[in-house]
Amino acid sequence: MPEKENAVVVSKDKLLIDEIKINISSIANLIGSIKSHDRAYNFIKEKRPSLIFIDIRDDVETGLALAERVKRLLPNRMLFAIAGALNSKLILRSLRSGFTDYILFPFDNNEPLIDIVKAARQKGKQSRRAGEILIFSSNKGGQGVTTIALNTADHIQRLFNGRVLLVDFNMNSGDIAVFLDLQESYTPLNLIKDIERLDENLLFSSIIKHPSGFYILSAPENITDSASITVEDINKMFQVLKSFMDYIIVDLGDGFSEKTAAAFDIADNIFLILQQSVPSVKSAKKLIDLFYNVGYKEDKVKIIINRYEEKNLIGLHDIEKLISQKIYGSIANDYFPASDAVNRGELITRHHSGSRIDKDISALASRITNIKIDDNDQGRKKLLKKWLSSIYRGNKARERKA
Ligand SMILES: Nc1ncnc2c1ncn2[C@@H]1O[C@H](COP(=O)(O)OP(=O)(O)OP(=O)(O)O)[C@@H](O)[C@H]1O
Numbered sequence: 001m002p003e004k005e006n007a008v009v010v011s012k013d014k015l016l017i018d019e020i021k022i023n024i025s026s027i028a029n030l031i032g033s034i035k036s037h038d039r040a041y042n043f044i045k046e047k048r049p050s051l052i053f054i055d056i057r058d059d060v061e062t063g064l065a066l067a068e069r070v071k072r073l074l075p076n077r078m079l080f081a082i083a084g085a086l087n088s089k090l091i092l093r094s095l096r097s098g099f100t101d102y103i104l105f106p107f108d109n110n111e112p113l114i115d116i117v118k119a120a121r122q123k124g125k126q127s128r129r130a131g132e133i134l135i136f137s138s139n140k141g142g143q144g145v146t147t148i149a150l151n152t153a154d155h156i157q158r159l160f161n162g163r164v165l166l167v168d169f170n171m172n173s174g175d176i177a178v179f180l181d182l183q184e185s186y187t188p189l190n191l192i193k194d195i196e197r198l199d200e201n202l203l204f205s206s207i208i209k210h211p212s213g214f215y216i217l218s219a220p221e222n223i224t225d226s227a228s229i230t231v232e233d234i235n236k237m238f239q240v241l242k243s244f245m246d247y248i249i250v251d252l253g254d255g256f257s258e259k260t261a262a263a264f265d266i267a268d269n270i271f272l273i274l275q276q277s278v279p280s281v282k283s284a285k286k287l288i289d290l291f292y293n294v295g296y297k298e299d300k301v302k303i304i305i306n307r308y309e310e311k312n313l314i315g316l317h318d319i320e321k322l323i324s325q326k327i328y329g330s331i332a333n334d335y336f337p338a339s340d341a342v343n344r345g346e347l348i349t350r351h352h353s354g355s356r357i358d359k360d361i362s363a364l365a366s367r368i369t370n371i372k373i374d375d376n377d378q379g380r381k382k383l384l385k386k387w388l389s390s391i392y393r394g395n396k397a398r399e400r401k402a
């Protein structure tokens with residue numbers, strides 16, 4: 001039997017909450033009901049329920065605004081507007097705000113709530129938005145591709161809360177497993193072998209989920225094994241992954257071959273990582289020219305400057321001139337957090353949250369997903385820090401007195 005889904009109701013009306021709970025009990029557990037629309041967003045962000053019922057009877061505008069924010073954060077969730085009357089203008093506005101359906105309360109016995117939810121679920125499955133493939137690559141070793149791909153996957157997962165997959169497709173020397181201290185993992189090669197019988201259950205029971213929430217396909221240990229993968233396999237693999245995942249972040253390593261070309265072709269975006277040095281910029285330029293010669297549109301290829309230093313003799317404008325393209329983002333040169341994370345086998349944000357590199361990668365994830373870094377979260381973190389340091393100062397003062 002499939003696992004039950006989680007549901008949340010945003011309403012002050014106890015009767016409505018009870019009726020929803022009873023009506024959907026065969027397919028979903030009500031994990032919370034929240035009275036205030038303001039608090040609801042954070043609760044939904046934390047719990048990520050699949051069914052969200054928002055009562056818009058008392059305050060239409062706040063209800064619609066909440067739906068819009070939730071839809072941006074969790075695009076594949078089902079949102080139901082609970083309304084008091086049929087109103088064609090309001091139905092249209094609700095659907096435009098991201099609601100899946102508009103339901104009248106008291107419920108209509110002729111159209112049970114459970115049937116409405118099941119129908120929406122079926123429709124949702126059919127129209128699931130295809131996942132985006134984001135390739136991180138360079139034309140030279142050691143530019144920071146793995147560091148950025150990996151930590152961007154983490155920040156996208158934190159912001160977006162959906163299905164985020166990190167693929168180590170650096171078949172010759174993949175090191176995501178080392179960076180994350182993984183013992184064993186399902187690899188692209190395993191996936192290609194299983195592809196004909198691959199369904200949602202098999203995929204999610206096979207791939208590793210990092211404690212931070214994103215999934216991982218790590219590179220095969222044996223290089224000869226990866227040599228057997230064909231261009232057709234690569235195309236099939238990414239097509240399948242698009243149907244199950246929201247974001248597929250690929251560490252493609254460096255260099256260009258028939259196989260990496262297949263991945264570049266299918267990608268929605270290519271993030272080319274380079275540093276502020278003449279050899280790095282020159283080698284990146286070769287790859288950029290090649291991308292334009294094969295006909296990639298300008299906004300498919302995005303340039304990221306890694307280990308950025310403001311005082312470097314080669315500035316961002318100089319690089320833009322050399323490559324004839326705007327720079328999409330820059331990541332600070334921040335040696336200790338980057339290397340300490342690798343040595344620990346952990347993500348940068350775990351022990352170095354708020355460091356320059358962490359902030360820049362977080363900003364990159366925010367730009368990619370178009371989701372703002374929640375000011376509330378930052379505010380809460382600041383308060384917590386202040387509170388902890390006041391306790392620390394208090395303890396120190398007591399120690400000195402004693
Ligand atoms: N922004 C940064 N600031 C400081 N050090 C960094 C930064 N980004 C990466 N590094 C360091 O640079 C080194 C190379 O990074 P990384 O392994 O991510 O690059 P790569 O392009 O994946 O290399 P490879 O060609 O070996 O796959 C690592 O030691 C990493 O810690």
Ligand SMILES: [Mg+2]
Nearest residue numbers: 145146175253
């Ligand atoms: Mg690497």
